[in-house]
Amino acid sequence: MxxxxxxxxxxxxxxxxxxxxxxxRPSIAEKIQSMGESRICALLLLIATAVAILWANLSHGTYEALWETQLTVGVGDLTLDFTLHALVNDALMAIFFFTVGLEVRREFAIGELTSWSRALVPVVAAIAGLVVPAAIFMLIAAGTGQEHAWGVVISTDTAFLVGALAIIGPRASGRLRVFLLALAVVDDIGALSIIALFYTESFNPLPLIIAAVGLVGVYFTRYVPRGRGPIYATLSIIVWLAFLASGVHPTLAGVAIALLVPVYRPNRRDVEHALELARTFRQSPNSEYARLAANSLRESISVNERLQSAYAPYVAYVILPLFALANAGVVLSPEILAGAMTSPLTWAIVAGLVVGKFLGVFGSVALLRLFRIGDLGPGLTLDRLAGGAVLCGIGFTISLFIVDLAIEDDLAQNEARVGVLVASAIAFILAAIIFRISDARHTDDEAGQTLxxxxxxxxxxxxxxxxxxxxxxxxxxxxxxxxxxxxxxxxxxxxxxxxxxxxxxxxxxxxxxxxxxxxxxxxxxxxxxxxxxxxxxxxxxxxxxxxxxxxxxxxxxxxxxxxxxxxxxxxxxxxxxxxxxxxxxxxxxxxxxxxxxxxxxxxxxxxxxxxxxxxxxxxxxxxxxxxxxxxxxxxxxxxx
CATH class of the missing domain: 3.40.30.10 (Glutaredoxin)
Structure with missing residues (x-):
């Protein structure tokens, strides 16, 4: 050139x-605005987890009673019965996975992962991060009768991952965050697919036909000139209900819908037209010009980005803390802790999440780099990737959910939950240590003294x-x-x-x-x-x-x-x-x-x-x- x-x-x-x-330099307020949401979300998750554990141990009966409260929604003979716990796990978490899917859709369409060579690395790392932990779990849990619970160790908790990275991550972690987010969402899609294939007790394929039709409708709604919001909402509810009726975990519907929502960069002519309408409204203020200017400004931004902005606060400050409160209530009696310390199930989960995730993610990335396959982008050094790979061992959302699906014995469930929480804590601490060592090694580079x-x-x-x-x-x-x-x-x-x-x-x-x-x-x-x-x-x-x-x-x-x-x-x-x-x-x-x-x-x-x-x-x-x-x-x- x-x-x-x-x-x-x-x-x-x-x-x-x-x-x-x-x-x-960015002001303190601007730094809080740009970085604070992930940290606050992680803090709220930690608080909700701590409250759930204390609540379950101090008053286990009231904790169980609240989340098993039966709810009925319907009109006439059409009713839907579910517990408060199911409302959080099946409905609200579908919104969470929807927003995650929106961000990944944007990254693959117009963001960091538009290049296939760059997208290849997190996709391969995510797949390896699913397979290796499951293999380690089955190796350690062999003979316990719980080998089928291997799904507990396959998933990385996206919310905790992003929040932890904001708290303990290395300086200038922008590329690492994009890499880990892409990896985590591929991981989530794989985990939800595994739930559908291996942890669905009753599967009915007919409702999936309705879901497929609904998803086609979601795709073609982009061509409707106006009034798309109610159409998206209606079709999304239909798709979610169809997934629920099929036996497939309905949160997968959130990801499927998000991947079909259009995303595009603003068109310069559309932006200019919006500015002209705004100037017209300023010269002749009336409701008609106000409506035209507002609609034009809104339409210049893609539906994907508008939905991300609308749902992000609810997900960060309401949905994820509620999920932690509803699922982290582990009973930690001396008997359960003593049993967990000697339980192959507990250690299989710890090894699968901490060791398996690290070997799967870091090992695959190191091999791709060795053979010069794919592109990581500058700044993603092996030590930072090692810290990110360890951080992927934070398993929470899907891990706790699969504990309920795969393990029937109450004592074994508590031992498994202990394993998930211990593995997440170990992953957090080890990642923090690795990132601090990495920052110490790259002091000159991070200070910007070297190109x-x-x-x-x-x-x-x-x-x-x-x-x-x-x-x-x-x-x-x-x-x-x-x-x-x-x-x-x-x-x-x-x-x-x-x-x-x-x-x-x-x-x-x-x-x-x-x-x-x-x-x-x-x-x-x-x-x-x-x-x-x-x-x-x-x-x-x-x-x-x-x-x-x-x-x-x-x-x-x-x-x-x-x-x-x-x-x-x-x-x-x-x-x-x-x-x-x-x-x-x-x-x-x-x-x-x-x-x-x-x-x-x-x-x-x-x-x-x-x-x-x-x-x-x-x-x-x-x-x-x-x-x-x-x-x-x-x-x-x-x-x-």
Missing amino acids: TQQLTTIGRPGDSREPRGSRERR ARPVDPTRDHVWGPVDAPLTIVEYGDYQCPFCLKASGSIEEVMRELDGRLRYVWRHAPLERVHPNAVADAEAVEAAAVQGKRTEFAKSLFSDQDHQMPSDILRRAADLGLDVDRFEKDLRSPEVAARVRDDMLDADAMDITSVPTFFVNGQRHTGPYDAQSLIRALLATAPDEAAARAAEEGTQGAEER
Whole structure:
């Protein structure tokens, strides 16, 4: 991707100290908003678990009586009888799996996992994480009469996993979170399928025909022009009831529905139309314009993302704590604890979850990496993956559910629940230790002193010879005036070094400061598809005050791009993934201001005028030849 650098700004006058640049650190409130939900959810789960255990041990009769309360819902002769416990496990948890399915659907459609090579790794790891724990469980539990309960150890608890990662995870855990979330959901789908195949007492295939018709209806509802909400709701209830009537665990209906809900990136023309309606409403306020503007704004966002925003708080703060309260009531009498300590069933569960999950997940990932199969993305080192693999041993939701399905004896059930809780605690502690060791090993990398991802000429936009001995990588933002000034410095450095430098631009859009920065970066990548990356970037820098969606499309037309193809590329997952990869790198290296330069792979601090950059190139030159190149450039600059 070697390109010709075009002068955009003024050369050599960019001497502002780093602290004066555009980006600010996120406020405490913003950090709480972005990270707090997972932590609060995990905390609520822990509190609910503790309350359930205390309640079951202090007043076991009232605990059992409450959750076995019979409920009846129906009209006339059509009634549905279930317990309060079943309401939580079968109905409310279907909503939880629905929201998880929505997020994974988004990741596979327009997110981190759009690339099959990258999606392959968590899928394989999830499958290995199902098979290996089950094999270890059956090996240890052989002869106990409980071998059929192997399903207890197959599943990772998604809610606890994400919450624990937010609490004890390594610094810059964005890619690890996406990897583990994708793995956990594939794991959940596999676990629910196993429940349907191996732990369903009575199976009736006829209702699944109704479910299939309902799912087809869910898919085609996207083409209904308006009023889709009630249709989705009605079809979802029908599908859930059909799964329930078939004997298949109805929570699987939530995942199936979520995978069919449409997800897409906002269309620039739709966004612009929504803005025009909003301006019209501001000029002539009335209910009709208000309705049109609100509908247009809502429709510019995909149903998938709207549903995620609507249901996420209820899932995090209500549904998951209720599930923990209803299922974690383990009786911990001295007799049960003593029996659990010597029970092969308990230790089979502990070994299956802690050892089996680690061997299955980490072993498969290590093998894929060894044979160069799939793509993990930068920053996912083996030690961090090891911590994530151990964290997958937190089994709770499906594990406790299968305990009730697979084990009939009350004493054995309590021993199994003890095993699940002990394994989850061990996994949490071991993962915390591994992550702390990993952070200690990667101190320099995490502090952003070393370039996280080496330059790749097949992917990066490179100006100058791809094999040049000297390298500058800039992380920047097209709305940042300091990046505009820095472009002149880069032009002067390249002129002085005359073919001995390669320069790479990567995206670090300041979303909180520049609301259009991400759209600008994606527009540049879309223009690059048609070979006009430099020209488009220059046009953005030349007019930083006009970068709305209509301005982006106008620029594409002025530059002679195929506008229809340009718009299509703007919405493509490949373009979004390129920008997001750079942003995740910037986050991993704690880049909080732009422009940020890496000179020969090392972070540059201080002024970024041409002479300062050349001196930094000389000081960090990788070999004697490169040092001479930089020194010659310095001497040439001084003579001038």
